[in-house]
Amino acid sequence: MIVDPQVSGALFDFCGHLSTRPEPISVGASEDCPPLMDALSAWAAKRNLSLDQAEVERWHIMEPLPLLGYATTGQLLDELRARAEADGSINYRTVGEPD
Numbered sequence: 001m002i003v004d005p006q007v008s009g010a011l012f013d014f015c016g017h018l019s020t021r022p023e024p025i026s027v028g029a030s031e032d033c034p035p036l037m038d039a040l041s042a043w044a045a046k047r048n049l050s051l052d053q054a055e056v057e058r059w060h061i062m063e064p065l066p067l068l069g070y071a072t073t074g075q076l077l078d079e080l081r082a083r084a085e086a087d088g089s090i091n092y093r094t095v096g097e098p099d
Contacts (some may be wrong), residue, residue: 010049016044 018025018039025035044051 013047014040014043017046
């Protein structure tokens, strides 16, 4: 079982976003997908979440990073760099350095 509070929270938040829209969206095999994707894009923009390079097919098989407690983005990047230098087994990509 995957336990990721951020993924779970995002799913609930997106459902909440859908429930506040004035127009309904139908979802199912016989429905068009663009209205749902438009709603997802609007929600992601509202949350400043990039959907570029989303791991649609692999997100559920990726190993989560062990919990590091509360840390800033800079601290997390430093930890990843240190782990990568130690064993070279961690592949990561940064979008931008923190301020």
